[in-house]
Amino acid sequence: MNRLRKQLCAAVVASLGGGKVVPPEAGRDLWNAFQRLSRTRTYSMQGPNPIQPSEILAWCRLMRQPLGPRHVETILAMDEAWLGRAYASSKATEGVKTLPPVSKHPISAALLDAVMG
Numbered sequence: 253m254n255r256l257r258k259q260l261c262a263a264v265v266a267s268l269g270g271g272k273v274v275p276p277e278a279g280r281d282l283w284n285a286f287q288r289l290s291r292t293r294t295y296s297m298q299g300p301n302p303i304q305p306s307e308i309l310a311w312c313r314l315m316r317q318p319l320g321p322r323h324v325e326t327i328l329a330m331d332e333a334w335l336g337r338a339y340a341s342s343k344a345t346e347g348v349k350t351l352p353p354v355s356k357h358p359i360s361a362a363l364l365d366a367v368m369g
Contacts, residue, residue: 261333
């Protein structure tokens with residue numbers, strides 16, 4: 253299972269690079285589950301949040317797709333690889349000052365409500 257986990261994590265990183273990825277046939281169900289779970293990912297001010305085990309449990313119940321503990325561990329490892337790649341692109345190089353992102357839209361009450369809830 254460790255070999256399949258490594259292959260799936262490598263496929264996740266390769267897919268974020270923009271290339272065409274063919275996941276291993278043995279991991280096709282886990283690949284599809286990760287893709288569907290990743291679409292439900294939440295975001296915060298710091299960026300994407302990890303997929304929570306409770307989300308995996310809810311997805312398994314809704315889809316009536318039983319996943320064993322090793323399958324959940326593989327999905328969480330794939331998510332960790334996804335997050336590592338997502339946060340790596342946002343890090344600045346050492347010793348270089350960066351400015352915070354500035355919105356092109358003026359702040360309004362509607363925008364503040366949309367962001368803060």
